[in-house]
Amino acid sequence: MRMLNHICKVIIPALIGVFATQTAMADTVSVAVAANFTAPMQKIAALFEAETGHKAALSFGSTGRFYAQIKNGAPFDVLLAADDKTPAKLVEEALALAPTQMTYAIGKLVLYSRNPSVVDDRGHVLKQAQPGKIAIADPKLAPYGLAAQQTLQALGVYAQLQPNLVVGESIGQTYQFVATENALMGFVALSQVNAADQKQAGSSWIVPQALYDPIRQNAVVLARGKDNPAASSLIKFLQTQAAHDVIRSYGYGLHTNP
Template structure:
């Protein structure tokens, strides 16, 4: 405990709630403190390239950590998949979203929020679903984009958009949808949302950073992660 350190962590917006819980448990169990920043994976990539002092990245995809590793900005061999995300179509209103997502064909909504596909892997997945279902003609004119899945969730929760593709973790706890109506998108409709963590160069000699990556693979973290609807 006397050697407790601090680690600065860039965390994909979809993982906000579980990571806040994990950071608390991590501090209790190890004495190390995790300073968390939440946002879009693409934005963090740009910041890390520009020298932002994050020690660990928890991305919303597996491509960004791999790319940082290839570009010499992350420590080779430290990548790990900490969760597989689930996408959900959500409305704050009950009985708006049916359990097959047919509402997307209904033309009965004004706006559909998604995360910016240029910045957010959950936005890429949302676009794949729209194309797979063949509803792009009617849906694309109604799209509003959030910079991250966090902002997308805000659009729907404030009802600036009637519907939105959000992370299941944002709207469920222990397998229950906490508010409104939702369709949990079948995983065959989009590329798997494999979410990888990686040790960045700034964390190379940081004991707390190494400890956090190890902690993410332990039972306490896994129990929190699955309680938010992620697969391991």
């Protein structure tokens, strides 16, 4: 019995010490996430916490809005943008750390409708006389909106379809226009259509890459996060197999960073 008591006195404090050390080492990283990456990032954040102990506090919205907020001192540690230009611009302005830039996903644009009979597999619906309301994200704020605009211009129908366009502030809002049928169809991220909780009927056309500039989605540690271990840890985790599996499952492509 004395031996048991002695062992308990030695082991229990040691275990408490280990737990306390792990807890002390865990940090929270504030992450601004492009709206198109909402569903996959929620899953990745859970895996990240389970693997590292660090927590990721996520905010979702348009890349353009996040850029303005970061310029105005918003307390974000990491930005997961929907393009590669915004992180690069933040680096130039000394608001982000150049060595931490990385491409975490290659986005894919899709024309989607809740109605199974609306969108054909070649996008010919866009050349109909009266195609109905078409949702796109604001090209000035959201890279997916710019890609949609480039697609319509490449097809030679942008000018004639402008009266039909319903513009969302972010790709998240744009998807809601289509999901609630306030727009007959819309240009959204393939990841939104592939989201596990969106198993509704519909029709879609994955837009050929040749019709718009590649959507390289870059992440970067912001100046505010330079001394936060969880910020650099998240950037590293985005490059793991576990994160890649989630990213692929939503229809994104991957880029091998140098």
